[in-house]
Amino acid sequence: MSLTPAFLDELRARTTLSTLIGRTVKITRAGREWRACCPFHNEKTPSFYINDDKGFYHCFGCSAHGDAIRWLTDQQGLPFMDAVKELAAAAGMDVPAADPRAAEKAERAKGLHELVADAASFFADQLHGIAGQAARAVLERRGINADTARAFGLGYAPDSRTKLKEALKSYGDAMLVEAGMLISVENKEPYDRFRGRLMIPIRDARGRVIAFGGRIIGEGEPKYLNSPETPLFDKGRTLYNLDRAAAASRKSGRVIAVEGYMDVIALAQAGFGEAVAPLGTALTEHQIERLWRMADVPLLAFDGDGAGQKAAIRAAHRALPHLAPGRSLAFVTLPHGQDPDDLVRSAGPQAFEQLLAAAQPLADRIWQHELAAEPLDTPEQRAGLKRRLSDLAGTIQDANVRHEYVQEFRNRFDAHFAPAPRAFTPRTPTRGKAGQRWQPPEPPPSPTVQALGATGIDRVLAKAVLAGLIRHPAEIARHVEILSSMRLADDALGRLFEAVVDVALEDQALEDQALDTARLRTILAASGFDQISSELLRADTLPFTFTQKEWDAGRASLDLGEAIAVLAARPQVDAALAEATAAVQAGFSDAAFERQVALVRRKAELELRLANLMLADEE
Known part of the structure; x- marks a missing residue:
């Protein structure tokens, strides 16, 4: 079998060397490179460097040097063809069949x-x-x-x-x-x-x-x-000016993607040598991956017209599934009707530099685009926005980044559509001397209000959370502190709540085997909770995402954490709202009324967060 230089070059280009080496060696960032203690000789101070842009590793201590193929042959002992086949399988490439030609x-x-x-x-x-x-x-x-x-x-x-x-x-x-x-x-x-x-x-x-x-x-x-x-x-895998921009990008620490050849050339002449461009098409996933090898957050400076902005949002959607911690995109908004070439010629390099400094994060661009995509006057239209944002966040493969985007979009949605404070006109005082407003002092929380905050747990939501914890026992340890601070009424549900937390604490202390649903139910059954736990696990009684047996585990984990947060927060908000309402009723004051309005909004936000977890929104 004869492998062409073009095939091997493509194989190396599709392999991120730091990811390959990082599977077996602990590596850390060192500017644009990665470093580690050399796996080829014993050392305490890292002298082994990995350069993804150039596709090679080098040790300044023992002079070990090579590319992805050499790594697998020298460090892992694979024959050359086995190393090529392993890398090709990971890169989605077919190794050429034996061919005498x-x-x-x-x-x-x-x-x-x-x-x-x-x-x-x-x-x-x-x-x-x-x-x-x-x-x-x-x-x-x-x-x-x-x-x-x-x-x-x-x-x-x-x-x-x-x-x-x-x-x-x-x-x-x-x-x-x-x-x-x-x-x-x-x-x-x-x-x-x-x-x-x-x-x-x-x-x-x-x-x-x-x-x-x-x-x-x-x-x-x-x-x-x-x-x-x-x-x-292959135009879908090629970026114009990549060869020149790679070196400039290492110096500037950034890479700028623009739409056309002349933009790249004009920017290079103006001092922005790190600019590249796709070749007459929207950025592809392969091109975005190549940009990420040059900078963690590439800057997209597409034209200010409608076509340029559509190309930018298409790039945003294509990048979403491949986001990783610290790896994203940012968007440079050009004046309407102008491209980078026009801007640097008419306003100079400094004007373009200022736009680069004000680049818009990816999450902002997606939120802004979806918010303007359709009218949002009716509940159905707002539900459509919520669904679109949820679907977009759901495409992100990295669980941590996906969780952050889900939370970010929920928070933005809740804040954007939260009820506005009610305008009011001060009423005539009912107490005190004529012409003088009576303002009672803020009373301390009453014992009744304090009790409500401690024990006023929503029983329906508590049942759902319990069902979710039984289905996903690993979440108990993650939220044990907040769960331990909550109390339910002294009945079967309250005792089950305490038993679930106690079992998780004991299991955490013993660490003899993983706590899964079957083991947790066995322990609970021995304490007399078999019937109530079985009832809680009936999917038709609790229509939340995290109570369902057949549901994405990652999404269920995120939603269960959100439900626990709401479960803990609602009693405190209800108690504080009751207290503020009582203060307003006792005698009007600006401070009491403003606190009441703020708490009404806070309660509405919690209800919106809870509504996001209902199955009705997922269908």
């Missing part, structure tokens, strides 16, 4: 690289010759100087069907077609694909030209024409 294909790929490099040289020569006068005028109008044009290898494709074909005829028509330089039409001679266009070479991460983008000179459609997919070029 593999060497020929590899040589052909080498020939294609040489072909497109020669095409780039041809186009560059045309730009700086007599034929390129109109293309140079376009660059001048856009403020692109000669040094920048040369740095990016810009060129010009003459308005001819055969100029390039004749210049590169030694490669043959078939190879020129395969490289995307000629168009082949049945029963016709192949002809030049790019004609009368400003030519922009597209390079891979190693700086090799693999394709082109061509901008029309003057009027015509399409405005931009890209190379087709070829053995060298």
Whole structure:
């Protein structure tokens, strides 16, 4: 079996080296790299470094050095082909089958690289010759100087069907077609694909030209024409300017994704060398992953028009499933109708820098977009917003990040739709002298109110929480402190509540085996709680997400924690509200009324949080 260099390059590009090594070695962040104590020799001070951008590890103590394949062969002892197969399976790639023509294909790929490099040289020569006068005028109008044009290898494709074909005829028509330089039409001679266009070479991460983008000179459609997919070029996995931006990104600590080639070029000339662009399509998951290798929070600076903002929200949705702690996106809002090229030319680099500093976090962009997506005048429309936000948060694969987004969206929803404080006009005092407002002192909580706060637990919600704890016993230990602080009436339900907490505390102390539902029920049955616990586990009696047997465990865990928080908070809010209401009724005061209004809003917020946990909202 012969593996082509292109296949191995793609395999390394799809493998995050720090993740691979981090499975067996404890690694920590060190700026843009990772470090660890070297696994190849004994050391106490870390000298082993991992660079995801370049795809290699290196030890400054023993000089161990290699890539992902070398790691598996040297550190884990796998044969070369086994290492390749393991990495390919993780990356979703098929290892090429044994093929006697593999060497020929590899040589052909080498020939294609040489072909497109020669095409780039041809186009560059045309730009700086007599034929390129109109293309140079376009660059001048856009403020692109000669040094920048040369740095990016810009060129010009003459308005001819055969100029390039004749210049590169030694490669043959078939190879020129395969490289995307000629168009082949049945029963016709192949002809030049790019004609009368400003030519922009597209390079891979190693700086090799693999394709082109061509901008029309003057009027015509399409405005931009890209190379087709070829053995060298996969536009969904390629970012324009990646080779140059990688080094600039390491210095600046950020990467900026913009929409077009000219935006990248203009930003680089203005001092923002860390800019890249997708190739005429919305950002793909592969491109976003590549951005994350360069910066934890890439900045998306798409155009300020409707199309640019739609592209930004599509990128946000595609990124959501792949978020991780510390890894996100941020969005730069450009003035309406402007792109980065326009902005830096009209207002200067400092204006763009200020926009970068004010980038909008991913959660803000999604909330803002969904809030404006549809009217929110009716309960049904507001329920639709809640459902959309829940669905979006549910796509996040990382449990911790998903939990944070669920909480964030719930809190924003509750705060946005909480009842506004009631406007009021001070009434005529009923006590005190004429013309003087009587304000009674704030009384301390009465024994009755204190008792309500301690024992006024909602029994229906308490039953649901108990059922959830029996279904998910691991949650008892997580919430044992708050559970222990609550008391129920001295009846079977209250005794069961205390027994569940006691069992978890004893189990935590013993740590002899995991406490699961079956073991917990066995212990409870021995104490006479078999019947009541069985009744609680009947799914049709308690329509909460976390009481159901067939429900996502991660979501149930999050919802159960939310229910426990509401269960603990509601009695205190009810007690404080009763106290504030009594104070208002006893004699009006601004402070008492404002406290009453605030507590009414707080109670409404708790009810909304509880409603989010009901099965009716999930159907």
